[in-house]
Amino acid sequence: MITVEELSKRYGAHQSVDRVSFQAQPGSVTGFLGPNGAGKSTTMRMMTGLTPPSAGRSTILGVPYAELPNPGRHVGVLLDASAQHNGRTGREILRLGATVMGLRRQRVDEMLQIVGLSGDEGDRRVGNYSLGMRQRLGIAHALLGDPQVLILDEPANGLDPAGIHWMRGLLKSFADRGGTVLLSSHLLHEIEVIADHLVVIGRGVIVADGSKAELLNAAGTLVRALDPDALARCLDVSGYTYQTSPDGAYVVDATREQIATATAQHGVVVTELRGADGAGLEDMFLQLTAEDAREKVTA
Known part of the structure; x- marks a missing residue:
């Protein structure tokens, strides 16, 4: 130990x-x-x-x-x-x-x-x-x-x-x-x-x-739509916090059921809806790396 x-x-x-x-x-x-x-x-x-x-x-x-x-x-x-x-x-x-x-x-x-x-x-x-x-x-x-x-x-x-x-x-x-x-x-x-x-x-x-299970479960839900702008407006109106993943999808702090309900109510066509897996951790890494890179550039 x-x-x-x-x-x-x-x-x-x-x-x-x-x-x-x-x-x-x-x-x-x-x-x-x-x-x-x-x-x-x-x-x-x-x-x-x-x-x-x-x-x-x-x-x-x-x-x-x-x-x-x-x-x-x-x-x-x-x-x-x-x-x-x-x-x-x-x-x-x-x-x-x-x-x-x-x-x-x-x-x-x-x-x-x-x-x-x-x-x-x-x-x-x-x-x-x-x-x-x-x-x-x-x-x-x-x-x-x-x-x-x-x-x-x-x-x-x-x-x-x-x-x-x-x-x-x-x-x-x-x-x-x-x-x-x-x-x-x-x-x-x-x-x-x-x-x-x-x-x-x-x-x-x-x-x-x-x-690993705890951190991956905390990563949220990944959602992708035919109209990303309409999806963003839907999430804003519904009061959900979210981040844009490196490949253009949204990682949302909500369950799949909550997102499915909200997008259906607003007529947003969803093409992918699943657990975010490592996406939240990957975003954290990208943010940390970006902060370190900015410090080196400005040093």
Whole structure:
């Protein structure tokens, strides 16, 4: 289990992370989502003792990370797949990790097999690895000590579609065996397939925290009509709040029955009416990204 309580980090006048609190439970995959620069990596670095927090605390399996005996045997961490020695082979890197953790050497071959780097690829120098191969090696190192918790920052970067499918299956299996997975990404759809719980961060603060079902159910109803302007007037007259989705549909804070009744009363021909699914979350992401982009332009 991972518990984060009021965790904050300030760099001079810049508040990078502001009183972040959430939990990641055993037996589930928690997606840690937000635009680039939202504070995901800083939060994860504080959780794993690499960056000292300005305030707040975090615990993993009930204690701060730094107090875990032989932490690699309890927590598998992948924060930067590129932070590996280019002159060593993948096998050598895993052997060093196994030696530090006090593991049998056969574990190295097992992990190379699991992540698809067996044979010639495991004996290749990391400087000749693609980003996807580095990600696989990083995941192998995170799993090396047979931990109870995984903390992974953008692990799908560089993976092809087959690699992403493989990673999802691997992490889902880990959680099904009772493990705790915290998985960060700036891509909603990458996480939506696998995550049981979602924590969304934007500009250093938590903007949404709940089960995937809760957040998707809160997304509202998507409706599309032959005459979008007539639909907008209908929604305005009916008093429903709504947003325009990126593809031109309307995401409405109302049930399908309420919208069907209102459009029928106003003679609006509806061509699509369904639960918004991830549309509300996607809109939230677009708004957060737009705010970050505006800040960078005006900075």
